[in-house]
Amino acid sequence: xxxxxxxxxxxxxxxxxxxxxxxxxxxxxxxxxxxxxxxxxxxxxxxxxxxxxxxxxxxxxxxxxxxxxxxxxxxxxxxxxxxxxxxxxxxxxxxxxxxxxxxxxxxxxxxxxxxxxxxxxxxxxxxxxxxxxxxxxxxxxxxxxxxxxxxxxxxxxxxxxxxxxxxxxxxxxxxxxxxxxxxxxxxxxxxxxxxxxxxxxxxxxxxxxxxxxxxxxxxxxxxxxxxxxxxxxxxxxxxxxxxxxxxxxxxxxxxxxxxxxxxxxxxxxxxxxxxxxxxxxxxxxxxxxxxxxxxxxxxxxxxxxxxxxxxxxxxxxx
Amino acid sequence: xxxxxxxxxxxxxxxxxxxxxxxxxxxxxxxxxxxxxxxxxxxxxxxxxxxxxxxxxxxxxxxxxxxxxxxxxxxxxxxxxxxxxxxxxxxxxxxxxxxxxxxxxxxxxxxxxxxxxxxxxxxxxxxxxxxxxxxxxxxxxxxxxxxxxxxxxxxxxxxxxxxxxxxxxxxxxxxxxxxxxxxxxxxxxxxxxxxxxxxxxxxxxxxxxxxxxxxxxxxxxxxxxxxxxxxxxxxxxxxxxxxxxxxxxxxxxxxxxxxxxxxxxxxxxxxxxxxxxxxxxxxxxxxxxxxxxxx
Numbered sequence: 001x002x003x004x005x006x007x008x009x010x011x012x013x014x015x016x017x018x019x020x021x022x023x024x025x026x027x028x029x030x031x032x033x034x035x036x037x038x039x040x041x042x043x044x045x046x047x048x049x050x051x052x053x054x055x056x057x058x059x060x061x062x063x064x065x066x067x068x069x070x071x072x073x074x075x076x077x078x079x080x081x082x083x084x085x086x087x088x089x090x091x092x093x094x095x096x097x098x099x100x101x102x103x104x105x106x107x108x109x110x111x112x113x114x115x116x117x118x119x120x121x122x123x124x125x126x127x128x129x130x131x132x133x134x135x136x137x138x139x140x141x142x143x144x145x146x147x148x149x150x151x152x153x154x155x156x157x158x159x160x161x162x163x164x165x166x167x168x169x170x171x172x173x174x175x176x177x178x179x180x181x182x183x184x185x186x187x188x189x190x191x192x193x194x195x196x197x198x199x200x201x202x203x204x205x206x207x208x209x210x211x212x213x214x215x216x217x218x219x220x221x222x223x224x225x226x227x228x229x230x231x232x233x234x235x236x237x238x239x240x241x242x243x244x245x246x247x248x249x250x251x252x253x254x255x256x257x258x259x260x261x262x263x264x265x266x267x268x269x270x271x272x273x274x275x276x277x278x279x280x281x282x283x284x285x286x287x288x289x290x291x292x293x294x295x296x297x298x299x300x301x302x303x304x305x306x307x308x309x310x311x312x313x314x315x316x317x318x
Numbered sequence: 319x320x321x322x323x324x325x326x327x328x329x330x331x332x333x334x335x336x337x338x339x340x341x342x343x344x345x346x347x348x349x350x351x352x353x354x355x356x357x358x359x360x361x362x363x364x365x366x367x368x369x370x371x372x373x374x375x376x377x378x379x380x381x382x383x384x385x386x387x388x389x390x391x392x393x394x395x396x397x398x399x400x401x402x403x404x405x406x407x408x409x410x411x412x413x414x415x416x417x418x419x420x421x422x423x424x425x426x427x428x429x430x431x432x433x434x435x436x437x438x439x440x441x442x443x444x445x446x447x448x449x450x451x452x453x454x455x456x457x458x459x460x461x462x463x464x465x466x467x468x469x470x471x472x473x474x475x476x477x478x479x480x481x482x483x484x485x486x487x488x489x490x491x492x493x494x495x496x497x498x499x500x501x502x503x504x505x506x507x508x509x510x511x512x513x514x515x516x517x518x519x520x521x522x523x524x525x526x527x528x529x530x531x532x533x534x535x536x537x538x539x540x541x542x543x544x545x546x547x548x549x550x551x552x553x554x555x556x557x558x559x560x561x562x563x564x565x566x567x568x569x570x571x572x573x574x575x576x577x578x579x580x581x582x583x584x585x586x587x588x589x590x591x592x593x594x595x596x597x598x599x600x601x602x603x604x605x606x607x608x609x610x611x612x613x
Contacts, residue, residue, distance in 0.1 A: 031345045043345065043359070043360045043362070044345055044346075044358050044377075055358050055360055057361055058360055058361060058375050059358075059360030059374060059376055059388055061377060068408070069408060070404065070406045071387045071398040071400065072387055072396070072406075073407075073408040074407070074408060074409055074410050075408045075409070075410035078414035079412050079420075080409060080426065080427070081409060081410070081412035081425055082407060082409060082424070083420065085423050086423075087394065087395075089393075089394070093393065094393060094394050095393060095394075097399055097405075098394050101437070103422055107451075107512070109439045109444055110440055110441060111422050111439045112437075113425070113437055124447055125447065126445065126451065127451045128453070128613065131513065133513050133574065133613070135545065135546050135574065135576065136546075175544060175545060178576075181511075203515070203574075205549075205572045205573075207549060207551055207552075207571075209550070209552045215554070215556040216558075224556065249554065249555075251529070251556050251558060252556055252557075252558045253529075253530050253556040253558055254559070262530035264530050264556055265552055265554060266556075267554075269551045269570075269571070269572070308548060309549055309550035312546045312549055314573070314574040316513065316515065316574050316613065
């Protein structure tokens with residue numbers, strides 16, 4: 001029993017010495033990967049075919065740099081750049097001084113650098129901040145009646161603006177839907193609806209004009225009028241804001257029954273700056289009261305003038 | 319003696335399990351930080367240096383791949399933020415790769431522009447801005463009497479009075495040193511590929527407004543590529559068996575254009591008022607105005 005005990009003791013003694021020696025070795029030597037003779041000034045050296053990646057005794061890392069001057073030094077050879085990517089960390093999580101590459105467009109560029117000041121990401125925009133720009137021209141006679149008026153039925157119509165009935169202007173020809181010049185998808189030309197991709201102030205203008213026709217509302221209470229309206233709804237569809245331009249006409253043109261009557265192009269323009277939060281919807285609609293037939297409003301819808309420039313919309317993020 | 323042996327066995331067992339299960343590598347330190355894969359103690363001072371400074375020379379690779387230099391708690395992929403305030407990157411030039419080869423997000427110290435950092439957006443090297451980008455801005459009024467004929471579709475407003483029309487000094491821009499808006503012929507030339515927001519107000523001096531006449535305020539560009547070429551705003555004057563009024567006529571139009579450098583914008587009026595009409599020269603020219611700004 002005593003022999004066994006002594007034996008174990010001796011074995012343990014050897015272990016203890018071995019551990020001590022190992023520890024001493026680790027503490028004293030520099031580590032080399034791919035080399036047996038790392039420099040004494042370096043803590044760690046990793047050999048590559050292009051040169052060494054080293055960590056010196058002050059903790060500075062040199063990537064193919066023998067004597068790093070800063071925490072991370074790339075300055076030697078031909079390709080001395082660094083590449084960074086995007087993070088979904090908040091500016092607070094990443095902390096002040098963090099740098100990321102945001103791969104979304106700004107004016108003139110496909111992506112831009114941002115740094116954190118500890119609370120927010122701040123972008124470097126070489127040619128200007130990001131801007132959504134939408135341009136469309138109306139080349140169809142399609143509208144969508146959404147509030148019954150003289151026309152009692154909600155739904156699409158294909159023969160221009162109905163009388164005394166609120167209708168969205170639909171089926172546009174999209175000319176541009178871009179984020180800072182890069183194609184995006186904020187505008188639906190079939191519905192005429194724009195959905196804000198981010199919070200911001202959006203400057204929007206649309207024009208509409210109707211083909212020449214008689215301007216004559218027969219009832220004295222139905223004044224001649226054309227209205228252009230921008231409407232903002234939130235993501236759930238609740239109306240947040242409507243901005244209206246109304247053109248009132250103090251007289252008639254006469255009618256087909258008057259030999260001295262004449263026809264005339266009519267329309268309105270609405271220009272707004274609206275604040276929208278991400279997901280809000282912006283859509284143009286019109287309302288007109290120009291009918292020459294008090295008995296059959298449905299037959300007296302007014303086609304749009306699609307000869308160019310009269311029915312256009314643009315939306316720009318400020 | 320039994321107690322000592324037991325202690326040693328426990329210690330050995332602990333070391334064994336520690337090594338086998340945590341799989342941490344320490345270089346220059348026997349105590350790699352928790353949740354690190356590798357911990358390098360540059361100055362080998364973790365056991366002796368004060369806690370506030372002992373990690374300034376450390377490099378860690380964490381289990382989730384984050385690299386910390388001068389910090390043992392990296393929160394970003396590469397984290398250089400150390401207590402000694404020396405956590406900076408030394409970037410050099412990159413003459414061997416194009417912006418496409420280096421890829422979006424690459425950053426270099428420019429070998430072309432002195433003292434400038436550049437980054438790649440995947441297509442080109444872009445200098446980090448040191449001053450705000452130059453943007454065109456034109457404000458002008460008009461008190462030059464101009465006769466606008468009836469039913470004529472090619473009458474542009476000319477003879478403008480600049481309120482703001484500075485020369486564009488962008489060295490890469492179009493015709494440097496020359497204002498973008500030609501006051502005499504009323505043509506704006508885009509200095510850069512950009513979006514331009516334009517407004518136009520015009521007034522015709524007091525004259526007859528016949529029944530069923532109309533007036534159009536028009537802003538035109540010379541391109542239809544990804545662009546709406548013309549914006550027209552119509553004012554209509556219906557009348558039937560009413561006396562012909564005598565008054566000013568005016569209109570307003572707003573437009574946004576997507577232009578390439580060298581494309582142009584012009585301002586036009588159209589009317590069916592039945593004869594020549596004069597533009598208004600009253601109110602020091604503010605009856606007629608334009609504004610153009612580059613987005």
